[in-house]
Each structure stands twice: as structure tokens, then as C-alpha cells.
Amino acid sequence: MEGGGRGDGGARDEFFSEAQELVDGLGRDLLMLDEALKRGQSNAELINDVFRGVHTLKGLSGLFGATRMAGLSHQLEDVLDDLRLGRIEMTTKVLDLLFQAVSLYAQILSAEKGESAEPVHDVEQLLLALGQASGKRAGGSASTVAQYDLDPSLLGVLTEYEEHRLRTNLQDGLALYRIRVRFSLMTIDTALDELKVSAKPHGEIITYLPTGAGADTDAIELEILMASRAPLSLLRGAIRGPNVVIEEVQRRSGAGATPPHIPPPTPPPDPFSPLTSVRAPLGLDGASLPSHDSSARGRSPLPTPLFQPAPVASMPHAASAPARGPGPGEVSLRSVSQTVRVDIRKLDRLMTIVGELAIVKTAMARLSERARSRATGPKELAIELGRLNRTLDRHLAQMQSGILEVRMVPLGQAFDKLARVVRQISREHGKDVNLVVTGAETEIDKLIVEELSDPLMHMIRNAIDHGIESGDERMRVGKPPVGTIALNAFQKGNHVVIEVEDDGAGMDPKAIIATAVRKGVLSSYEANDMTPREVLALVFMPGFTTKEVATDLSGRGVGLDVVKTNMGKLGGVVDITSEVGIGTKMTITLPITLAIINVLLVEIGKHLFAVPLASVEEAIALDPAQVRTVESREVLSVRGVSLPLCRLDRLFALERTAPMPSKAFVVIAQVAQRRLGFVVDELIGQSDIVIKPLGKSLKSVRGFAGATELGDQRVALVLDVAVLIEEVLTPGEARYLVQAEGGRA
Amino acid sequence: MPAAHARGRSGRRAARRAGESGTRTEYLAFVLGGETYAVPIAQLAEILKPPPITDVPRAPSPVLGVISVRGKLVTVIDLRRRLRLAEAPTDRRTRILLVESGGGEQMGLLVDEVHQVWRLAHEEIEAPGVLGGEQAVHIAGIGRPAGVDGAVLILLDLRPIVEGTRDG
Structure with a gap:
């Protein structure tokens, strides 16, 4: 940097x-x-x-x-x-x-x-x-103005904005009217306002200027330029007054005879003192103005230097795409912002909980004081402590849910960016696509929103590239020429569902099977007894694409498999339904909030457990020769250091259907300087998982931080390493107490 | 299953007859150790075929383990064990009743077999006291559908069952 x-x-x-x-x-x-x-x-x-x-x-x-x-x-x-x-x-x-x-x-x-x-x-x-x-x-537009019989000196004093409005109105086919009004200087403020009010419903007042004619000490004549769709007679009826003359500014015959006079930019007029507006032409030719004359428009001068030309060698895409912006394929939609905007009331609620926690702390201090002075018997102490523990528990749970709530942001954050992508991709592809968004207000964890942008982009790109047909093709099959992609989001229980639906050509199961067979993903024998659903699921296979020519956008065979993997990491599921000729719908179902952790999956007997990698130091093969027993506890020497062992099958009293395998592994876990080796049968591998709490009914079960779904309907328990280390390494009686309480008996 | 079919028809007939008078509560009947039990349908969320159940070591003994139902963890209780009935292996008729256990949590109750729905009028329910002696808290009453000879339903109150498990 x-x-x-x-x-x-x-x-x-x-x-x-x-x-x-x-x-x-x-x-x-x-x-x-x-x-x-x-x-x-x-x-x-x-x-x-x-x-x-x-x-x-x-x-x-x-x-x-x-x-x-x-x-x-x-x-x-x-x-x-x-x-x-x-x-x-x-x-x-x-x-x-x-x-x-x-x-x-x-x-x-x-x-x-x-x-x-x-x-x-x-x-x-x-x-x-x-x-x-x-x-x-803007070429030619000035001449539109020139076609009108307007006094060049009047054009000369129009501000740039006024001139622009004039041009726009004329191009839109509105008629131009000149209104001359004589105001008494005494009443001009109110009279002008009244006139503006009566004129407003009929058109736009472009400018008003004093004519200079007939001015005397107590009256002034203004020329008002107004664009309107109304005919002259109607305007004459609407804007009335003793000194009002309205006439239409005629188009000149032989338009364009007079060279257009482009007025120079002037500072915007002060709306409250129109009479004092400068009449003197600035005498600059607008066409020759440099494009950044900052001072004239009241802009601050550029605070930083302009770019230094970059050395050619450092250009990353020197060969690619002149003038084309970064292709969507290379750009991530993730935002760099790590910030969440929070409603102050949510923070207030958290603050209240902190206050409650402080009360618990005070009670705790008082209790420890009483314990020290032996004023209370151990039984009462235990009861009190239990009560405090429950209160603490409740407040902590409130705190956690409060914080999760703060992390929630509307999905619209991701959707807005997608709308941009749709526009860009459809323009590049020459396909007309309309994006219809519903449910942008649905809230989801900020982290998920960030992780969602790119997969959604892949899906939309896929829909435009493969789904939506070209305009001609759509006309031929009797669809509206503009394709539609619907992006729908809604909450469903603890989940958020996002649908990406296009009204394109749909996916042809035969084409999918043919491609899969050709790519060797599938044998033609297997293809025979697949359900339509299974066939559609093939598009999520790595390297699968039906488009023969890889386009700029998708069809590189990366995309949908990445989408599926990424959604899986978030604990989400992608589903696909499609009908030939009607369209394709992909549905993502995601948890509203998540706590993703990286775990090591291990197997003991037929039981699967997940060990959070954050507390795993390393995993090694167990060498039985290095195991010694010290005070009836197994200790393994690892590189000259003793490591207490814990056989999870014994600790958890697991049933074994098969005999102990001859080879075992040790997962070395460490929490706050305390190390323990968990003996397991098999190391399955690493995985990013979404951890879910065990229900209230299992609250009394110690040693598990929660559980996670592994995809194939199976659930693996996540070890609470800190608790287990504490339990196993706590010496003497206390240890047996804890274990008995843990239900091992 | 002809027997079940016959039962279903008579049940419907009873329901039709009874529809003429008073309010009725719908109960789902299921089999557990040869007896027919029933729970108010309002307390049920869903009936599932049992997926693989993950054993939770150290859990209270009626707990079979946890399953994931659409991304949510559900604790499954073996209702036989919970009611201290003899254990039996699961078969293809085994089902899990998903019930709301309060606090937004759902629990699964493993039962032998699910039967039909009964619509019982107030008069068709006897207080648990008719069995004499002290009754278990989880028995809410005895259902005797009118006009169906010999049909006896043990009506369960799920709350103590679910909560009792929670406390171990």
C-alpha cells in the first residue's frame, strides 16, 4: 500500500x-x-x-x-x-x-x-x-433552439442550466411562449409569485428577465420564457392580469439559418433576486471553454494531483478489452466495508442487558464475600450460585441473540449490486432483460450477505447466458421480447429463501444427459434410470457446461458447482427446477444467521465427531509403544513431551459394533496452555460447518458445543474441547464429580 | 391392512355422527407396545419416517439422539423408554412425531406405528381417575369413541413427557 x-x-x-x-x-x-x-x-x-x-x-x-x-x-x-x-x-x-x-x-x-x-x-x-x-x-441540439425566433441577446444571458432546460423542452416538442408582464415595484414579490403559481400547472418557466423597455421608477417589465404543451388561448386564460401579454415564440422558417449562439456558463442565478441577474454577456465563447473550469461552477479545486501515467509493464490486462470495463467475471461484488449500520434502539437493548449483567456481578461479589466469612452454609451457597448461574445464562442468551440481531442487514444490499450486473451482462449480450426484485427487505446475517453476492451473480449470469433467449428467438416462440429474471427473497422459519427465476428456454434433460455422458461425468447406462430431478442436479457437477462455446460470461464450466459449494459452506442448499420452454428456477435456502467454524471430522466406532480446528494443534498416528500409564492415566510421549490421553470411546461410553482398529490416531488439542490428546479411530478430514445448538432438552449434556449437519442427512456432534479438557484434566475428586454429573457414572 | 381400513371407516362414521353436537378435538392415534395412544393434533407439527439418528453420549436415557429436520436440530425421544415400556426394534412402520415443546424447540417422539385421526367430543373422554389409584401425570384421559366397540385410546399430555426428559 x-x-x-x-x-x-x-x-x-x-x-x-x-x-x-x-x-x-x-x-x-x-x-x-x-x-x-x-x-x-x-x-x-x-x-x-x-x-x-x-x-x-x-x-x-x-x-x-x-x-x-x-x-x-x-x-x-x-x-x-x-x-x-x-x-x-x-x-x-x-x-x-x-x-x-x-x-x-x-x-x-x-x-x-x-x-x-x-x-x-x-x-x-x-x-x-x-x-x-x-x-x-451534444451536437445539433443547439440548433433546435436556433430554430426559434428568440432574441440572441436573451439567449446570451441564459444560464447554462436554463439553456439546457429550454433545449430539453423544445426537443420534447413543447411550445415556447414569451410572456411580458409589467409589475409595480411595490407589489412585484407577491405578483410574481402569483404568476408563477398560475403558470405552473401549464408548463415550465425557463427564465425571466427584465426587458429594459418601459422601465420607470415604480414599475418594471419582465420577459418570461415559458415552455408549455397548452395552446396559446388556454395560457391566456390561465395567466391573466392587467399588464400581461402572452405570445407564442414562432419557429423560424428556414431553420438553422442563424448560427447558434451558445451562451457561456454563468453562475446559477439567486432565485430570490431575479431582477438583479446579470444582463451583461460574459463575452466568452462557450464552445471553447475547457471542460474543467472548476471555479466558474463553484467547485473546489482538485485537492490531489491527477494520475501519473502508469508504467506499461505493470498493466495487468494490457492485452484485453480496450474500453471495456472490467468484465463481470473478474470482479467480485463483495463490498470492502466491514461495517453494519445499527438502529440505536437495538444497542439500547444490549446496553440494558449489560446493566443486568452488572447486577449479577454484584450479587456474585456479595456471595463470595459471604462464602469467605462462612456466614452461609455450603448448601445455601450452592442454591444461590445455581440461581445466579441461571440468571447469568439467561442474560448471556439475550445478549447473544441481541448481537446476532445487530448483525442482520437487508438482502437489498446484495440485490442492488446484482441489478447492476444484470444491466451490464444483458447489454453486453444484446439481450433485453428485466430484473424484478421482491423481498429486498428480508434480513440476513451481514456475513451471509457478503458471501451471497458472488454466487448470486453466477446464477444470474447463468440465467442470462443460458436461460434467456435472444429477442428474435423469444418473439418466434411467442414470448415477450424482454426477458424477465425474478429475484425473490422471503423468510421461512429460521431460514431465508432466495429464488432466481428466469422465463428463458429452460434446461433440456436430454441435452444435460448428452453433455454429462460426453464429459464422462456419467455413463449412458447410469443415465437411463435417473429421475428428472437427478438429471437437473448434474449441472452442479464440477466442469459441467452445455454451451459449446465458452462465452465471456459463463459457460466456462465454473459457476454452478462453485455456487453449490459456497452455499454449502454457509449451511445452505441450492435446488433447481426447470421446464423446457418456460424457464428455470434456482432456489437457495440459507440459515438466517450462522456461526461457521472450521472443524476436523473424526470417527470413533461408527460415531462421527467434529473437533473445532481452532483448538487442534495437530493430529498424529498413535504409536502404542509410546504410551505409558502414570497414576492410572495414559500418557503419550510426543517429541519428548508427555501428553495426557483421553479415549473418547471410554469417556463417552460409546458402543462398538466392530473391534478396536489396530491403527488409531491422536488429535492433540490445546486450550489455554492445557493439552490433551483425543484418541480416535479415523481422521475423516477438515470441513467448514455451521454449528447449531443442541436443544434445551439436551442442556444438561456436557462436552458438546452443538451439532452440525453433514449434508447426507447425518448429524455430527461438535466437541466442546475446553469443557472436555477441563473435565479430563481436573485432578482428584472434582474430576470424578464432574464425570458422574456428566452422566457417565 | 384391512383392519386399519375398517377402523378408519368406522372412525369416519363416528366423526360424522358426532359432528352434529358440540366441539370436538382431533387426536392422532398411534401404537406403542400394543396399546393405542393418542395426542391432540394441535400439538403435532409433522410425522416423519425416521432418518439416521445421531447418538448423543451422556444424554438422558429416553433420548435416542438428534436428527436434522430441514436444517434444525431435533432431539428424538424413544417414547417406549420414556413411558417405561419394553423396548422393541424399529421397523418400516416406525415413525417420529414432531411436536412443539415450547420455547420454539421441536422434539421428536419415536412411536411404533401411526394410526388414524379421531375427532373426540368432550363426552367421549373419561378422566384418568377411572383407572383407579394414582395415575402418571402424562395421562390426560381415556378416549372412548362412541359407537366404536372396544376402541380405547390412552390420551397423552405431551408437556410432562417433553419437560421430564429435559430435566434428565
């Missing part, structure tokens, strides 16, 4: 979470812009939002020395400013660039975090494209 000393880690973390939030927000706004564009509208407010977001990002990245990000923001700002002022037109092309910028932001952020390489080349490419975009003025 370039340059330390940019503030302490905490502030930097905040930078990441804030920047991530801004980038996410940008993505959302861009999607809305895209929607608007599809409907043929432009949304000035949204462009302003995006502009503000980028501006904030620029400031933020400047503050934290993220130069590349600041530079990108700067260039973006120029393009957005041009968009805002109508100097360039909003097109899908421009929008593509903006979307690219959003995904580049994400990459830069993760690079800043040191998680990946900086996308130097991609940024340069985008900067270039952005530069071209902002340099390319």
Missing part, C-alpha cells in the same frame, strides 16, 4: 465504509437513471444526486490519499456536470461509462485495502473514454 500515515486504522475503516456506501448509492441512482432512460425520460434530480455523490467521494478520497479514486471522481464530475447542464446527452453509452466507474470504484477500494491489485489500466481506459465523452458536446 502506498503511503502509510494517513490517519489511524479507525478513521480508515470509516473511510472504507463511507466510500462503500457512497459507491453503492451511486449504483442505485444509476440504475434509476437507466430506468428513466429506457422510458425516454431524463431525470435532472437524479443526475444531480449522482454528481453530489461523486463529489463527496472525491473529497473523501482526497482526504485519505486515494489518488486514483480522486482522479476518477474528478473526471466523472466533469462528465456529470456536462450531463447536468445538458452539454452532453444522456445515452446508454454514457451510462455504460458511469456503471463502469462504479465497478472500478469497488476495485480501487479493495485495492486500497490491499486485497487486490489496483485496476490501473482499466482506470486509464475509463478516464480516456470519460474525457472523450465530456469533450463530445
